[in-house]
Amino acid sequence: MPEPTPIDVNSMSQTDQIDNPEVLSPVIEHVEQDNSASPPLIHRFIYNWLITDPGLNYTTKKNYQVQKHEDMRTLYFCGGRLRTVKQRPLNLITGVLIVLPAVLFWVYEAQWVWENVSPAPVIIFTYLWCVTLALFFKASTCDPGVLPRNIHLPLNVDPVTHSFIAKVVPEEYSNSISLPHKSKDTTSQVVPTFTKNRETSSNSPGVLVKYCGTCHIWRPPRASHCTVCNVCVVNHDHHCVFLNNCVGIRNYRYFLWFLACSSLTSILLSALSFIQVVHYKFMNDPLLDDFGDSIYKYPVGFFLALYGTVSLVYPTLLWGLHLCLTGWNLTTREYLNNVWGRKHSNFVNVFDTQSLIKNLYINWISKPNGITLMRMTDPYDPGDLRMEKVAPLSAFPTM
Numbered sequence: 224m225p226e227p228t229p230i231d232v233n234s235m236s237q238t239d240q241i242d243n244p245e246v247l248s249p250v251i252e253h254v255e256q257d258n259s260a261s262p263p264l265i266h267r268f269i270y271n272w273l274i275t276d277p278g279l280n281y282t283t284k285k286n287y288q289v290q291k292h293e294d295m296r297t298l299y300f301c302g303g304r305l306r307t308v309k310q311r312p313l314n315l316i317t318g319v320l321i322v323l324p325a326v327l328f329w330v331y332e333a334q335w336v337w338e339n340v341s342p343a344p345v346i347i348f349t350y351l352w353c354v355t356l357a358l359f360f361k362a363s364t365c366d367p368g369v370l371p372r373n374i375h376l377p378l379n380v381d382p383v384t385h386s387f388i389a390k391v392v393p394e395e396y397s398n399s400i401s402l403p404h405k406s407k408d409t410t411s412q413v414v415p416t417f418t419k420n421r422e423t424s425s426n427s428p429g430v431l432v433k434y435c436g437t438c439h440i441w442r443p444p445r446a447s448h449c450t451v452c453n454v455c456v457v458n459h460d461h462h463c464v465f466l467n468n469c470v471g472i473r474n475y476r477y478f479l480w481f482l483a484c485s486s487l488t489s490i491l492l493s494a495l496s497f498i499q500v501v502h503y504k505f506m507n508d509p510l511l512d513d514f515g516d517s518i519y520k521y522p523v524g525f526f527l528a529l530y531g532t533v534s535l536v537y538p539t540l541l542w543g544l545h546l547c548l549t550g551w552n553l554t555t556r557e558y559l560n561n562v563w564g565r566k567h568s569n570f571v572n573v574f575d576t577q578s579l580i581k582n583l584y585i586n587w588i589s590k591p592n593g594i595t596l597m598r599m600t601d602p603y604d605p606g607d608l609r610m611e612k613v614a615p616l617s618a619f620p621t622m
């Protein structure tokens with residue numbers, strides 16, 4: 224009797240795998256890494272510690288070096304302590320836009336301000352700039368509150384082969400659940416509701432909880448999936464292209480204070496530069512007759528005055544927007560999905576404390592940043608499901 228031909232699962236599409244139940248089993252692939260050949264020390268320092276792309280094959284020791292799931296977009300630095308997204312590193316340009324004007328100020332303007340105005344503005348500018356840079360660095364490179372993957376899998380483990388056997392997806396994984404909350408008009412409690420169709424579920428007035436078919440987890444309230452980072456983030460506010468990072472529970476406060484400090488720094492920079500350019504009108508400078516002469520003598524001061532004014536606009540507008548949002552205790556996502564243009568008139572903001580001061584205090588000062596839910600610096604446990612590559616929910620048959 225001829226032996227059956229083995230099926231190459233890796234070469235099959237997900238649709239083929241669903242159609243053929245015999246080949247559903249290896250949805251999760253174990254890739255054993257060869258730890259015997261250790262690369263040279265300098266190579267390990269630069270590529271395994273200083274800059275680490277988990278998509279490449281490393282000698283695996285820590286979590287930040289191991290990410291087997293597809294479309295891994297995070298790049299790690301300094302042994303998994305810092306991170307950024309690989310696709311569009313716009314945060315480098317933002318960093319240059321913060322550092323360059325400050326260097327020009329210290330080289331061409333600081334001494335003049337120190338001697339002709341007062342030392343105080345130079346000291347205040349330097350302090351504000353240092354705080355701005357530190358907040359930018361922290362908000363841009365820290366963990367925004369990424370949720371671990373593959374926590375709620377429709378799978379079990381084969382006790383003999385230790386491979387994962389796919390099971391059908393429970394029906395509720397495709398549903399949305401509206402959590403209980405106080406209704407808009409009365410103080411009565413609204414019971415939780417289950418919505419089968421995700422398209423219509425967004426009309427629910429309360430907090431929705433959904434299953435993420437990409438990360439394979441039930442998201443906590445206010446968490447959502449970022450399509451740029453390809454991860455779910457707790458208290459997801461938005462993905463900031465200038466930080467090149469999500470803004471979530473762990474860096475929202477840094478982001479808020481970064482907007483405030485960068486706006487104040489820009490105001491101070493443009494004010495001091497304008498003073499340098501137009502001072503001839505108030506001080507008796509025999510060498511300067513008019514504005515043209517002043518620009519000719521202080522070209523950097525004139526450039527910084529314009530730069531400070533232009534760079535003031537965007538962070539200040541964002542600062543104003545987030546002052547409103549934090550006053551209502553809303554995230555940007557909640558605002559855009561439910562309030563902007565009155566999309567859902569029955570929306571109930573269950574996180575609003577009904578006190579502007581309390582809402583601002585919670586968001587700007589008191590709300591804890593939470594803990595890192597996925598410690599990338601921890602030693603890697605071979606077979607850790609959170610690192611494994613699992614087919615998306617659409618690849619599994621539904622009950």
Ligand SMILES: [Zn+2]
Nearest residue numbers: 435438448455
């Ligand atoms: Zn997700």
Ligand SMILES: [Zn+2]
Nearest residue numbers: 449452462469
């Ligand atoms: Zn993101």
